[in-house]
Amino acid sequence: MIRQNIKVAVDAVVFGYKDKSLNVLLIKRDIEPFKDSWALPGGLVLENESLEEAVMRELKEETNVTADYLEQLYSFGAVKRDPRNRVISITYFALVKPEHHKIKADTDANDVAWFPIQELPELAFDHHMILEQAKKRLKNKLTYEPIGFDLLDDKFLFSDLEKLYMTILEKEIDRRNFRKKILSFDILEELDEKVSEGRGRPANLFQFNKKQYFKHQKEGFIFDIK
Amino acid sequence: MIRQNIKVAVDAVVFGYKDKSLNVLLIKRDIEPFKDSWALPGGLVLENESLEEAVMRELKEETNVTADYLEQLYSFGAVKRDPRNRVISITYFALVKPEHHKIKADTDANDVAWFPIQELPELAFDHHMILEQAKKRLKNKLTYEPIGFDLLDDKFLFSDLEKLYMTILEKEIDRRNFRKKILSFDILEELDEKVSEGRGRPANLFQFNKKQYFKHQKEGFIFDIK
Numbered sequence: 542m543i544r545q546n547i548k549v550a551v552d553a554v555v556f557g558y559k560d561k562s563l564n565v566l567l568i569k570r571d572i573e574p575f576k577d578s579w580a581l582p583g584g585l586v587l588e589n590e591s592l593e594e595a596v597m598r599e600l601k602e603e604t605n606v607t608a609d610y611l612e613q614l615y616s617f618g619a620v621k622r623d624p625r626n627r628v629i630s631i632t633y634f635a636l637v638k639p640e641h642h643k644i645k646a647d648t649d650a651n652d653v654a655w656f657p658i659q660e661l662p663e664l665a666f667d668h669h670m671i672l673e674q675a676k677k678r679l680k681n682k683l684t685y686e687p688i689g690f691d692l693l694d695d696k697f698l699f700s701d702l703e704k705l706y707m708t709i710l711e712k713e714i715d716r717r718n719f720r721k722k723i724l725s726f727d728i729l730e731e732l733d734e735k736v737s738e739g740r741g742r743p744a745n746l747f748q749f750n751k752k753q754y755f756k757h758q759k760e761g762f763i764f765d766i767k
Numbered sequence: 768m769i770r771q772n773i774k775v776a777v778d779a780v781v782f783g784y785k786d787k788s789l790n791v792l793l794i795k796r797d798i799e800p801f802k803d804s805w806a807l808p809g810g811l812v813l814e815n816e817s818l819e820e821a822v823m824r825e826l827k828e829e830t831n832v833t834a835d836y837l838e839q840l841y842s843f844g845a846v847k848r849d850p851r852n853r854v855i856s857i858t859y860f861a862l863v864k865p866e867h868h869k870i871k872a873d874t875d876a877n878d879v880a881w882f883p884i885q886e887l888p889e890l891a892f893d894h895h896m897i898l899e900q901a902k903k904r905l906k907n908k909l910t911y912e913p914i915g916f917d918l919l920d921d922k923f924l925f926s927d928l929e930k931l932y933m934t935i936l937e938k939e940i941d942r943r944n945f946r947k948k949i950l951s952f953d954i955l956e957e958l959d960e961k962v963s964e965g966r967g968r969p970a971n972l973f974q975f976n977k978k979q980y981f982k983h984q985k986e987g988f989i990f991d992i993k
Contacts, residue, residue, distance in 0.1 A: 543811055545814060547774075585769055587769075591845060618812070618817060619817060620816070657902065669780070680851055684911070741958075
C-alpha cells in the first residue's frame with residue numbers, strides 16, 4: 542500500500558432543546574492548535590474502535606454526555622483544514638435532552654457549555670462549516686420524519702414543539718396549519734396535566750406516542766408546511 | 768498526536784441509465800485482496816488532493832469515466848472491513864450518461880463494465896453495503912428533487928423516465944398519476960420529434976427544461992407518489 546500520512550478524527554454536532562431554544566454543545570479546547578477556542582467535541586479514532594464508538598467515547602470523555610440519537614453527518618477532508626498534519630474528520634449529528642445530562646469538561650476540554658444556535662462563539666478549525674451542515678440535515682430531516690422525541694422533555698407544551706420547528710426551519714410558521722398537520726400524523730398525545738405558560742392561561746402538556754413516532758421515523762412521511 | 772495506522776480511501780457508486788435499465792459501473796480488481804472480484808472503483812487518497820479530487824482521479828484512472836454529478840454518500844469504517852490494514856472508505860455517489868463515456872479499465876482494474884442493478888455479481892469488501900446505501904440515497908433524492916437529468920439521454924421517451932422512477936422506487940407506479948405529477952413540476956418539454964417504441968405507435972421525445980430542473984434541484988419539491 543502507498544505511504545499515506547493522513548489522520549482520521551471524528552467530531553460531533555450535539556443538538557439539545559434548552560431554555561426554549563435550540564442549543565449546540567461546545568467544548569473549550571485545552572490543547573493547541575486553537576487552544577482556548579470553542580469547538581465541537583471530538584478527536585482521533587483509535588485503531589480498534591469503530592467510528593461510532595470513537596465519537597461516543599470522545600463525547601463522553603470531553604463533555605460527559607451520551608447521545609440519545611446519533612447518525613453520521615458528513616466527512617470533511619480539505620487538505621489544509623488542520624494546521625498540523627492532514628486530518629480528515631468524519632462528523633456525526635447527535636440529539637440529546639439537555640436536562641438528562643450533567644455536562645462536565647475533561648481530557649482535551651477545559652470547559653463545556655450549551656450555546657443557543659443564534660448566539661454562537663467563533664469556532665476552531667472548519668467547525669462552523671460542520672455546524673452549518675448539521676443545521677441543514679436537521680432541517681431536511683423534519684420534512685420526511687418526525688422530530689423532537691430526542692430533543693424535547695418527555696412532557697412538553699405544544700408551543701415548545703412549535704418553537705422547535707420554527708427554529709429549525711428558520712422562519713415563522715402558520716400556527717393553525719402547523720397544529721393541524723402535526724396532529725394528523727398521530728404522533729402526539731395530549732395529557733390531562735396543565736402548566737402555566739407566562740401570563741397566559743394554563744396549557745395542556747403533550748407527549749409523543751412512541752409507537753407512532755418510531756413507525757413514522759422508520760417509514761417516513763412528508764411534512765411540507767410552508 | 769497519537770500514533771494511528773489507519774488509511775483513507777474513496778470509493779464511487781456510479782449510476783447510469785442504459786439499455787432501458789438502471790446500471791452500476793464496476794471494475795474487476797487486478798490486485799489483491801479480492802483479485803478478480805468485481806468492486807466499486809476507488810482507491811487511497813493522495814496526501815495533497817481533496818477527497819473529491821481523489822474520487823474523480825480514481826474513477827478516471829480505473830474506468831476512464833468523468834462523473835456528470837457527484838456527491839458524498841457515507842463513510843464506512845468498520846475495524847475489519849479490509850483484510851490488510853484498517854482502511855476507512857469515504858464513499859461517493861455519482862451519476863453519468865453511459866453513452867457519453869467510453870469505458871476502459873486501467874491501473875488497479877483489469878476490466879470495467881456496466882451492470883444492471885438487478886443482475887449484480889458478488890462484490891469485494893463491504894461494497895454491497897455501500898451500494899445499498901447509494902440505492903437508498905437515490906430513492907430519497909427522488910422524493911425531494913427532480914432526477915434524471917444526469918442519467919437519461921438528452922432526449923428521451925416518457926416511458927424511460929417512468930421506467931427510471933419505477934426502478935429506483937422498486938415498485939410499479941400508477942402511470943397516470945405519475946405523468947400528472949411530473950408534468951406539474953414544469954421540468955419537462957415535449958418535443959416535436961417522434962420515435963417508434965417497439966411495436967407501438969411513434970411516441971414524442973422529451974427533454975428537461977434545464978432552468979426549471981435546476982431551480983427545483985436547488986429549492987427542492989415534494990414528490991410523494993405512492
